[in-house]
Amino acid sequence: xxxxxxxxxxxxxxxxxxxxxxxxxxxxxxxxxxxxxxxxxxxxxxxxxxxxxxxxxxxxxxxxxxxxxxxxxxxxxxxxxxxxxxxxxxxxxxxxxxxxxxxxxxxxxxxxxxxxxxxxxxxxxxxxxxxxxxxxxxxxxxxxxxxxxxxxxxxxxxxxxxxxxxxxxxxxxxxxxxxxxxxxxxxxxxxxxx
Numbered sequence: 001x002x003x004x005x006x007x008x009x010x011x012x013x014x015x016x017x018x019x020x021x022x023x024x025x026x027x028x029x030x031x032x033x034x035x036x037x038x039x040x041x042x043x044x045x046x047x048x049x050x051x052x053x054x055x056x057x058x059x060x061x062x063x064x065x066x067x068x069x070x071x072x073x074x075x076x077x078x079x080x081x082x083x084x085x086x087x088x089x090x091x092x093x094x095x096x097x098x099x100x101x102x103x104x105x106x107x108x109x110x111x112x113x114x115x116x117x118x119x120x121x122x123x124x125x126x127x128x129x130x131x132x133x134x135x136x137x138x139x140x141x142x143x144x145x146x147x148x149x150x151x152x153x154x155x156x157x158x159x160x161x162x163x164x165x166x167x168x169x170x171x172x173x174x175x176x177x178x179x180x181x182x183x184x185x186x187x188x189x190x191x192x193x194x
Contacts, residue, residue, distance in 0.1 A: 040157055047153045048105055055098065055106050068093035078139070078182065079132045081121075088117035096139065102149035111140055131192060135185040142181035145174045 017026035058064050071093045075082070082088060091114035098107035114136060122130040129137075148170045155163035 040154070043153060043157045044150075047149060051101070051103050051149055052106055055101075055103060059094075064094060064097065065090075067097055071096065078135055078185070081130075081132060083121075086117070086121070088114055088121065091117060092136065099140065099143045100146050102145045102147045102151075104143070104150065107140075111136075131185075131189050134188065138181035138185050139178065142177035143174060144178040146171060148174075 014026065017023065055064075058067075068090055072084075072089065075089055075092055076084070079092070091110045094110035095107045095114055098104070098110065115133065118130065118133045118136060122133065124130060148166065151166060151170065152163050155166065
């Protein structure tokens, strides 16, 4: 559906540009947009490679395992029904840590594995998501980020005078959204029990 909407807006814009006699500006805009897209993709590829490398180093050095153990009390609080020694805990920890570092692309594989394991642990047979699955989804959507790497890279790419100025507001906004997600998940769990 989104592809149809995007294609429709694109075709409408091209039609309107041709109809109003702005064909040269339209051509310039298309070519400039294509050039900017390639440049941005190359920049993000570099950022992705660097942070994925750091994440792999952290995994190989045991840092992720250590951080996962440190996250265990939080995971038990957020997901009280999960077995302590289950592999899902590692996937959850990796996903949460990658999101906190602003590495959404690195968080995705661990998040998919975590959701698959949560689905396997789901006792409901009617296809309804479990409370833990919903909590995990809420945490992913709210995504507390201490270092929003993507936004910093975009701002740097477009020559922002001070790309890091968004750090404070980004931390506050994602902290508020994550706290709201946790409160919502806890309230939903309480309502489910009644």
